[in-house]
Amino acid sequence: MSDSLGKDDNDGGEHTRVRWLITVGRYAVAALVTAVTVAVIVRAAAVSARSEKLSINVVNGTVTASVTPTQVKLSVGLSSKNPSGRVGIKYQGVNVTLLYPNGTLIAWIGIEDGPVYGIEVGPELVRDSFVTTILDVPADVSREFAGMMMARNGPRRVENATVHLNGTLQTQISGLNYTHGGHATEYSCYPVTIGVLSGLNYTHGGDVSCVPSASNGNM
Structure with a gap:
């Protein structure tokens, strides 16, 4: 019985870590996309101001x-x-x-x-x-x-x-x-x-x- 409970606990912990890694990955991608977007906007503004x-x-x-x-x-x-x-x-x-x-x-x-x-x-x-x-x-x-x-x-x-x-x-x-x-x-x-x-x-x-x-x- 205790072995069964321990296995369930391990599976639950593994699932939690996977979800956490996925969430972190999503935030990292979103941050990268935001940084690239900001860089493009800044460059466009700089080019527009430059003749x-x-x-x-x-x-x-x-x-x-x-x-x-x-x-x-x-x-x-x-x-x-x-x-x-x-x-x-x-x-x-x-x-x-x-x-x-x-x-x-x-x-x-x-x-x-x-x-x-x-x-x-x-x-x-x-x-x-x-x-x-x-x-x-x-x-x-x-x-x-x-x-x-x-x-x-x-x-x-x-x-x-x-x-x-x-x-x-x-x-x-x-x-x-x-x-x-x-x-x-x-x-x-x-x-x-x-x-x-x-x-x-x-x-x-x-x-x-x-x-x-x-x-x-x-x-």
Whole structure:
């Protein structure tokens, strides 16, 4: 009889120890998950507060145009460099505006897809993007601009023009995850020449740097 009771007591004690170990294990896992979650949140907050810079150039300082009486095809190359050795940078929702030397509008290009919609550059890498759009005359671009580009005896180009970029910079948090919201950031690229290939000259000295607007204090 006493042997039976002793066995029951031992079994009960063993079950108690197993339950205790399981409980301790659960608490340890929960604590680890909490610590990882807190670390991710802290890193996200730190990255959100930190501003990473993205360097953008207009390739050859030119925007090429191909023109008919009813349409204008514009092409521009952008070279984007991420100098950060830590994280990737994404420039989202980019719109491109072309301006005459006096600041008046030549054309506005709303990028819906293609490489410029989301320029994503890894740490210490360079990405080249080539943007082409076809605009209708006169709905999207003026007859005056189209006529200038088609003139037989004219320069067929606009010198000292500006390429203006407007988008949102996002910084990589981890993996494929980027900061939500990001920083609205504008660039002005000057001086740029816009024209047909036969009317362009490439003696200006290469790529033209795009300078972040003064309003972007985070840059």
